[in-house]
Amino acid sequence: MVQRGRRTARVSGDERQDAILLTAEALLGERVFDDISIEDLAAGAGISRPTFYFYFSSKDEVLLALLDRVITEVEHRIAALPREFHSDPAGSWTRSIGMFVDVFASHRGVSTAAIAARARNDEVRALWSKSMQSWADFSTEVIRSERARGAAPDGIDAYDLAVSLNLMNERVITAVINQESPAIAESRALEVLATIWIRSIYGSVHPGRL
Amino acid sequence: MVQRGRRTARVSGDERQDAILLTAEALLGERVFDDISIEDLAAGAGISRPTFYFYFSSKDEVLLALLDRVITEVEHRIAALPREFHSDPAGSWTRSIGMFVDVFASHRGVSTAAIAARARNDEVRALWSKSMQSWADFSTEVIRSERARGAAPDGIDAYDLAVSLNLMNERVITAVINQESPAIAESRALEVLATIWIRSIYGSVHPGRL
DNA sequence: CGAACACTCAACACGGTGTTGACTGCGCCG
DNA sequence: CGGCGCAGTCAACACCGTGTTGAGTGTTCG
Numbered sequence: 001m002v003q004r005g006r007r008t009a010r011v012s013g014d015e016r017q018d019a020i021l022l023t024a025e026a027l028l029g030e031r032v033f034d035d036i037s038i039e040d041l042a043a044g045a046g047i048s049r050p051t052f053y054f055y056f057s058s059k060d061e062v063l064l065a066l067l068d069r070v071i072t073e074v075e076h077r078i079a080a081l082p083r084e085f086h087s088d089p090a091g092s093w094t095r096s097i098g099m100f101v102d103v104f105a106s107h108r109g110v111s112t113a114a115i116a117a118r119a120r121n122d123e124v125r126a127l128w129s130k131s132m133q134s135w136a137d138f139s140t141e142v143i144r145s146e147r148a149r150g151a152a153p154d155g156i157d158a159y160d161l162a163v164s165l166n167l168m169n170e171r172v173i174t175a176v177i178n179q180e181s182p183a184i185a186e187s188r189a190l191e192v193l194a195t196i197w198i199r200s201i202y203g204s205v206h207p208g209r210l
Numbered sequence: 211m212v213q214r215g216r217r218t219a220r221v222s223g224d225e226r227q228d229a230i231l232l233t234a235e236a237l238l239g240e241r242v243f244d245d246i247s248i249e250d251l252a253a254g255a256g257i258s259r260p261t262f263y264f265y266f267s268s269k270d271e272v273l274l275a276l277l278d279r280v281i282t283e284v285e286h287r288i289a290a291l292p293r294e295f296h297s298d299p300a301g302s303w304t305r306s307i308g309m310f311v312d313v314f315a316s317h318r319g320v321s322t323a324a325i326a327a328r329a330r331n332d333e334v335r336a337l338w339s340k341s342m343q344s345w346a347d348f349s350t351e352v353i354r355s356e357r358a359r360g361a362a363p364d365g366i367d368a369y370d371l372a373v374s375l376n377l378m379n380e381r382v383i384t385a386v387i388n389q390e391s392p393a394i395a396e397s398r399a400l401e402v403l404a405t406i407w408i409r410s411i412y413g414s415v416h417p418g419r420l
Numbered sequence: 421c422g423a424a425c426a427c428t429c430a431a432c433a434c435g436g437t438g439t440t441g442a443c444t445g446c447g448c449c450g
Numbered sequence: 451c452g453g454c455g456c457a458g459t460c461a462a463c464a465c466c467g468t469g470t471t472g473a474g475t476g477t478t479c480g
Binding site: 032112116119129133155161163164165166170180183196199203 | 242244245322326329330339342343346363365366367369370371373374375376377378380381382385390391392393394395398401402403405406409410413414415
Binding site: 247248249259260263267268269 | 466467468469470471
């Protein structure tokens with residue numbers, strides 16, 4: 001694995017940086033962010049605590065990097081999603097929401113820690129805000145388009161509705177993946193969320209029928 | 211509920227305890243919980259740091275006491291609410307949700323800090339869970355009753371729906387009172403939340419019409 | 421009056437964060 | 451080939467916030 005001699009005698013910086021991120025994600029799987037010390041991260045990456053500061057300026061920077069990866073994954077998967085809201089509104093919304101459920105569930109520790117860190121760290125808050133904003137904007141556009149073709153009723157502002165539904169998803173998904181109480185079963189989460197989105201966007205049990 | 215230290219009330223003692231709580235709530239109005247030290251609370255109450263520990267065993271205990279007061283207020287106001295879901299479903303839901311918006315908005319600092327502390331503190335989590343549970347149970351009962359009288363359609367489980375909507379409220383209210391971005395205007399929050407509740411519970415823009 | 425109780429705090433122990441400054445080995449350029 | 455520079459490393463230190471100890475104070479009541 002770690003080859004010595006010729007080109008790179010010492011373990012490269014990039015490997016160390018990755019090792020820190022890897023350690024952090026692993027530890028977040030078993031402990032809360034607050035209970036992980038920089039010492040833990042350094043030890044996991046095989047370096048001393050001061051050396052950690054060569055790679056990241058704080059524990060929060062590590063979390064920020066981890067969050068950035070998760071958000072990038074979401075963006076790629078959003079882009080890959082088929083856009084069939086006119087022909088299959090229920091299925092399209094469900095697939096979009098399901099994508100969020102999948103990604104956040106598979107990065108439980110990072111998502112949870114980032115959402116908590118938002119309250120105290122400006123960079124984390126900014127990054128999360130930016131993403132929420134773009135998801136809300138996307139939802140708003142689709143709602144407006146559904147209203148324009150007469151499939152969904154007017155009423156409350158489309159943006160307000162989109163923001164509220166996205167915030168609901170954030171909170172419900174967090175509760176589900178952390179098995180909070182009260183929460184709902186992970187197996188039913190997607191169905192429940194999709195139903196609430198559809199009923200509140202289309203004002204009816206069946207999308208498209210006014 | 212949260213009681214420690216002295217038993218018989220020597221005047222200055224109880225005043226001190228109140229002074230700590232008062233200081234905490236005041237400071238939470240201007241700073242994040244993490245940025246308030248026990249030193250700050252002690253100074254605000256006119257005592258030294260070790261003396262603080264005579265009244266509370268940690269900063270989290272103070273928050274717990276504060277949260278307890280807020281929850282008690284919510285419970286009293288829930289109990290005082292008229293139950294007119296059959297005759298005026300939209301108004302009844304709106305009044306219930308509005309009560310939560312009011313109470314949490316008027317205790318912005320405490321609510322926000324408690325919700326954040328939930329992630330690391332067992333007692334805070336337990337207290338919050340207990341309350342969320344009872345609000346979700348209440349909502350579930352009303353939904354079931356509305357379904358029973360034929361005003362609301364079946365579909366997803368009433369409890370799952372109730373939990374999700376309550377979680378949405380928690381998150382949207384938090385975003386609104388902290389002026390997060392994205393969030394919605396405080397003036398429209400109640401209308402938006404009520405609309406989502408009604409549409410998703412009654413499966414229609416107009417409650418009662420199936 | 422003295423014992424018990426409510427209350428107070430200086431001083432300490434501890435754990436975590438972030439910084440300093442000295443050191444090592446590799447690569448490259450003159 | 452030799453020395454300079456830089457990526458990388460860490461022991462030791464400074465600092466801050468938490469929680470504990472133990473020695474006090476004044477008050478009340480039997």
